[in-house]
Amino acid sequence: MKEITILSGKGGAGKTSIAAALASLARNAVFCDNDVDAADLHLILKPKIKETHPFDSGSLAFINQEECTNCGTCLEACRFEAIFTNSDGFPEINPYQCEGCLLCERLCPVGTIQTTQNRNNQWFISDTRFGLMVHAKMGPGEENSGKLVTRIREKAKELARENKAQFIINDGPPGIGCTAISSITGTNAVLLVIEPTVSGLHDAKRLVELVNSFKVSIYAIINKHDINLEFTATVARYLIDNNIPLVGKIPFSEMFVECMLSEKSLVEYAPNHPISLNLKTIWEKISKNSIH
Incomplete structure (x- = not known):
């Protein structure tokens, strides 16, 4: 062959x-x-x-804004600038910039950030x-x-x-x-x-x-x-x-x-x-x- x-x-x-x-x-x-x-x-x-x-093409992070304390830890830590402050004044993740490195999830002091596997591929x-x-x-x-x-x-x-x-x-x-x-x-x-x-x-x-x-x-x-x-x-x-x-x-x-x-x-x-x-x-x- x-x-x-x-x-x-x-x-x-x-x-x-x-x-x-x-x-x-x-x-x-x-x-x-x-x-x-x-x-x-x-x-x-x-x-x-x-x-x-x-x-599975990788992980995507999501911030539960109802539990977020707005401490700013994730904003400071994200080297890919995937986290921004939305119109409500809370951090939000841009899925197109998120590299799924899980750093923000690990650093969040209240555990409000979760990552999921992205399955938008076949x-x-x-x-x-x-x-x-x-x-x-x-x-x-x-x-x-x-x-x-x-x-x-x-x-x-x-x-x-x-x-x-x-x-x-x-x-x-x-x-x-x-x-x-x-x-x-x-x-x-x-x-x-x-x-x-x-x-x-x-x-x-x-x-x-x-x-x-x-x-x-x-x-x-x-x-x-x-x-x-x-x-x-x-x-x-x-x-x-x-x-x-x-x-x-x-x-x-x-x-x-x-x-x-x-x-x-x-x-x-x-x-x-x-x-x-x-x-x-x-x-x-x-x-x-x-x-x-």
Whole structure:
């Protein structure tokens, strides 16, 4: 069983479109959307949910103002400035700034502050037309997204073992944050999607540095390579200098938008289009030759 994680240094590079295309090409695979903060692979794969599970994203504090003595201890102690004085002159907690550290609860001299587990998050096991998918939904501003990625990846591996799947394909998050770190740990290979722009290469370099720290193999695709052929050559030189195999280049095409509006991958929408054939070649390189 091989686990392939598709990542990009920045948003908008085309990572999810490529992940969906590879999902439609893979046989006997389990899919996992690791971009839990802004999941969108489901827009193309249209999963039918089989199981729903809650996820605790952290603790939230609440002040019982009927018992509060207004001593000000919590206001002074909160380093996140999550506690403010409301219009009634009593301390109140802003749930979007509260980090759930429990310090105010511990320091309150009359025990009027209580914390509860925030369960405004869920993860799912679903069927898609290509196979099983594990994905999640987090509320705005929720915490522990990296822990959630770890949880759904564990489940994807469990399902892959049970179903004797040959591949796990992860649509990872952009950037180098906690969710990216959780997506890289223990994967067999990273497929890096790079946009040939200054910011695209800059952010890709940061991501390469992160992936290398985990000693995970990296392969690269330059997406929208024809928007700046000179800079595409610069990206290609960077990949050569850093021993990163370039498995394919994909031109800019409005067809990606058309297929998304049709809720299909490009390979489904136009199977004989040159880009679809290119993606098939890329998948063959990754699945058969590039990952050991």
